[in-house]
Amino acid sequence: MNLTVTDVRLTPILVADPPLLNTQGVHQPYTPRLIVEVETADGITGVGETYGDTKYLELARPLAERLVGRQVSDLNGLFTAADEVAVAASRVSGQVDVGGLRGVQTADKLRLSVVSGFEVACLDALGKALGLPVHALLGGKVRETVEYSAYLFYKWAEHPEGVPAEKDDWGAALDPAGVVEQARVLTERHGFTSYKLKGGVFPPEEEIAAIRALAEAFPGHPLRLDPNGAWSVETSLKVAEELGDLLEYLEDPVLGTPAMAEVAAKTDVPLATNMCVTTFAEIKEAFTRDAVQVVLSDHHYWGGLRNTQQLAAVCRTFGVGVSMHSNTHLGISLAAMTHVSATVPDLHHACDSHYPWQPEDVLTERLTFDGGKVTVSDAPGLGVELDREKLAFLHQRWLDDDGTLRDRDDAAAMRAADPDWVTPSVPRW
Numbered sequence: 001m002n003l004t005v006t007d008v009r010l011t012p013i014l015v016a017d018p019p020l021l022n023t024q025g026v027h028q029p030y031t032p033r034l035i036v037e038v039e040t041a042d043g044i045t046g047v048g049e050t051y052g053d054t055k056y057l058e059l060a061r062p063l064a065e066r067l068v069g070r071q072v073s074d075l076n077g078l079f080t081a082a083d084e085v086a087v088a089a090s091r092v093s094g095q096v097d098v099g100g101l102r103g104v105q106t107a108d109k110l111r112l113s114v115v116s117g118f119e120v121a122c123l124d125a126l127g128k129a130l131g132l133p134v135h136a137l138l139g140g141k142v143r144e145t146v147e148y149s150a151y152l153f154y155k156w157a158e159h160p161e162g163v164p165a166e167k168d169d170w171g172a173a174l175d176p177a178g179v180v181e182q183a184r185v186l187t188e189r190h191g192f193t194s195y196k197l198k199g200g201v202f203p204p205e206e207e208i209a210a211i212r213a214l215a216e217a218f219p220g221h222p223l224r225l226d227p228n229g230a231w232s233v234e235t236s237l238k239v240a241e242e243l244g245d246l247l248e249y250l251e252d253p254v255l256g257t258p259a260m261a262e263v264a265a266k267t268d269v270p271l272a273t274n275m276c277v278t279t280f281a282e283i284k285e286a287f288t289r290d291a292v293q294v295v296l297s298d299h300h301y302w303g304g305l306r307n308t309q310q311l312a313a314v315c316r317t318f319g320v321g322v323s324m325h326s327n328t329h330l331g332i333s334l335a336a337m338t339h340v341s342a343t344v345p346d347l348h349h350a351c352d353s354h355y356p357w358q359p360e361d362v363l364t365e366r367l368t369f370d371g372g373k374v375t376v377s378d379a380p381g382l383g384v385e386l387d388r389e390k391l392a393f394l395h396q397r398w399l400d401d402d403g404t405l406r407d408r409d410d411a412a413a414m415r416a417a418d419p420d421w422v423t424p425s426v427p428r429w
């Protein structure tokens with residue numbers, strides 16, 4: 001068996017995305033992703049997926065070159081190589097420090113997000129070479145299925161007039177009735193039994209009404225609300241008081257660990273985050289101040305599947321819950337999330353996934369939710385197969401783009417409908 005990497009292919013793509021609203025704006029009609037393929041001397045190809053914006057591509061390209069000649073099993077070496085590439089790149093482009101829906105953006109997080117696509121591709125190739133599923137390489141599955149929640153969004157019926165976009169059949173969801181209807185359709189199609197609403201879009205009273213409507217339509221089912229830090233401490237406490245008994249947890253009601261700690265100290269509603277604990281460096285302060293009760297991992301920006309397992313172990317040590325965060329992603333990442341989630345013993349919350357919102361994929365066969373769950377694959381590697389025609393089609397869309405969609409910008413997308421829109425300062429309410 002020859003596990004030497006002989007080729008690494010990077011394919012940036014643009015995938016259709018519906019007009020989903022959040023506190024910063026609206027999803028672009030097409031969002032960038034990067035597909036990573038790692039090929040070994042034996043002709044085995046492993047696939048990975050990560051963010052595809054320009055700054056990720058700029059790091060991915062030199063890392064891809066550096067991997068040729070190394071072993072796909074050398075996952076620790078992958079991190080060293082990424083460090084070297086990132087140091088070289090930082091001399092050119094400097095630090096990244098822009099706020100976003102995933103917390104503060106740093107050079108460290110950028111590097112780890114790039115590494116994650118390569119780590120998953122290497123694990124896929126290694127699993128195929130050994131005839132083992134990725135979960136086995138991570139120590140083995142402790143469950144047969146991984147549960148996901150219905151990810152509800154306020155949504156326009158279509159992208160703004162004049163903006164080239166794909167049509168979708170979800171309709172609009174801009175009030176409690178629309179949110180409930182969307183939840184019903186998601187449930188019919190995929191069998192979800194827990195619900196998360198992306199908030200921070202409308203004044204809190206309207207989002208409180210939407211959660212109440214969901215509680216009425218789906219009595220006893222776990223509900224979550226995530227305004228992405230759009231609220232003040234006072235507003236967060238008011239929402240927690242009003243919705244307390246209905247919420248499984250409140251996700252990032254305020255920005256930053258000190259404010260989260262302030263809210264947590266005054267409510268019994270658990271607080272979850274994918275914004276104030278996004279790196280190992282942020283754990284100590286948040287956990288010692290009891291600022292968060294659930295960390296939503298994301299294998300992309302935590303640096304891959306093994307780092308996600310390490311995060312889960314730290315959370316377990318401190319009695320903090322763990323689940324999975326999701327950004328727009330395709331089937332490769334859903335498969336990766338499912339493999340790693342299958343190995344985390346105390347995963348007590350359904351994971352998030354945007355996958356139902358992505359009609360396009362690069363796989364020969366889409367992954368499916370049955371009863372809101374994805375069955376953990378026992379096929380070698382991730383258990384998915386790349387469809388080269390679909391990949392080529394989505395890559396061509398990226399090639400044809402004049403550059404405006406290659407870097408996701410929800411505020412810019414919102415300006416197509418509202419030319420005066422600027423990213424709201426927080427707290428917004």
Ligand SMILES: [Mg+2]
Nearest residue numbers: 226251252274
């Ligand atoms: Mg979130």
